[in-house]
Amino acid sequence: MTSKPTLADITSGFEFRPILVDVSVERVQEYLGVLQATPLDSNARLVPSEAAITFALGALLDQYDLPAGTVHTTQDVRVERPLRLGTKVMCTARVSNRSHRGEMAVILLEISLTTHRDSNEVAMVGTSTLLIQQPS
Amino acid sequence: MNSNAIAADSLQPFQRAVTQDMVAAYADISGDRNPIHLDASFAAGTEFGGIVAHGMLLYGFMCDAMRRAHPGPWESTGRMRARFRDPARPGDVVTVTGTLSGAGAAGAEGDTTFRYSLECTESDGRVLATGNAEVTIRSHESSAGEQSMESEERGVDE
Numbered sequence: 001m002t003s004k005p006t007l008a009d010i011t012s013g014f015e016f017r018p019i020l021v022d023v024s025v026e027r028v029q030e031y032l033g034v035l036q037a038t039p040l041d042s043n044a045r046l047v048p049s050e051a052a053i054t055f056a057l058g059a060l061l062d063q064y065d066l067p068a069g070t071v072h073t074t075q076d077v078r079v080e081r082p083l084r085l086g087t088k089v090m091c092t093a094r095v096s097n098r099s100h101r102g103e104m105a106v107i108l109l110e111i112s113l114t115t116h117r118d119s120n121e122v123a124m125v126g127t128s129t130l131l132i133q134q135p136s
Numbered sequence: 137m138n139s140n141a142i143a144a145d146s147l148q149p150f151q152r153a154v155t156q157d158m159v160a161a162y163a164d165i166s167g168d169r170n171p172i173h174l175d176a177s178f179a180a181g182t183e184f185g186g187i188v189a190h191g192m193l194l195y196g197f198m199c200d201a202m203r204r205a206h207p208g209p210w211e212s213t214g215r216m217r218a219r220f221r222d223p224a225r226p227g228d229v230v231t232v233t234g235t236l237s238g239a240g241a242a243g244a245e246g247d248t249t250f251r252y253s254l255e256c257t258e259s260d261g262r263v264l265a266t267g268n269a270e271v272t273i274r275s276h277e278s279s280a281g282e283q284s285m286e287s288e289e290r291g292v293d294e
Contacts (some may be wrong), residue, residue: 034161035193036152036205037200048210050199054192054235058167068171069279076220083210121168 004092007107012098019059021091021113025065027055028085040085044054047083053126056091056111071104077104077126081115089123096127100117104131143250143273147201154289157284159189167194178210196265197232200253206250207269220265228258234269236274246275255292273274 025040031051032039053075083089091115097108111126137140163169168190171178179187203210224230234254242249254267 031165031196031199034158034165035196036158038204041207046208048199048211049197049214050192050216054166054196056287057192058165058212061167066168068178069244070170071173071184071220073220075192075195075220076216078214079211129214 003084004063004065006067006069007130008067008105008134010095010098010107012044014095014097016060016063016093018090019062020082020088020091021052021055022088023052023083023085025085027051031055045084047085047087049077049079049124052089052113052124053077053111056089056093056113056126057128058090060093060109062112064071065074066130067132071131072128074129076124079122079124080122082122083113083115083123084130087115089115090120092120100134101131103134105134106131142263143236143239145204145236147205147232147252147254149231149233150201150204152197153228153230154189154193154224154228154230156187156257157228157285159187159193162190162193166190170193178179184225186225188225189228191199191218191220191223191265194218194224194230194256195267197230197256198234198265198267198269201232201234201273202252202269203219203252206273209271209273213270213274215270217269222258222262222264224256224258224264228257228264230256230264237268244246244275248273260279 028051093111096110099106107130109128111122113118114122159173163173176187199216234252237253238251240249247274250269252269256265290291
């Protein structure tokens, strides 16, 4: 059995392998249901950015484990272009900075979601700050 | 300023009870199964002393406040910058509030960008998360405009 590398191992400038992210109506509805948030109405055509970024972060965790005790301290997401429900988007991400605060590594993760078609237009961009316990 | 743009001085406040079931369900949908959210014995040994909810759960609450106020424009132009200050825990009741902090002309003629300051607070007064949000109302749509209207104007990715 092989284990995934962890986010504690990655360095500044590291780029994740691009990965497709599914933003189906059913998945978005499930996400909104967990939050007890306003459900999609019957006319809804667009993906709420909060759902898309949640799925994108989850897709990155398919590649790298989050070390136990990791703390998420900030999140910024901006919609560049509306994204239709039921599409798949390409998620790319890189570590734009890594620094240290005591025994914790501070990782700045830049995420971009692009439409998965020829034009590859950016739909959403986000930045996450994670505090990760350094391996002892 | 866009005469069609409507923004209340404050967002409609609401409350969410954070439960372990909600945290576990969020772990499933997000793929973040960090034991700090799920394993009481592990979490007890951390600086938090017990299970804490995902910060992104609070992020979702604040975004929901924006979606309620600006359905359509939120999905097509929204931005949320959030800071997670103190973790929510199962048993907490989170109140989500937001106030209009500014408005100004956006890129295209007649478009208006509204800015809000949001907070998630616990009933004991702890500020769990703060957010700064922006949403732009296009000149051809009202705040509660149909998604189909704006989509046709801006083009929706398929």
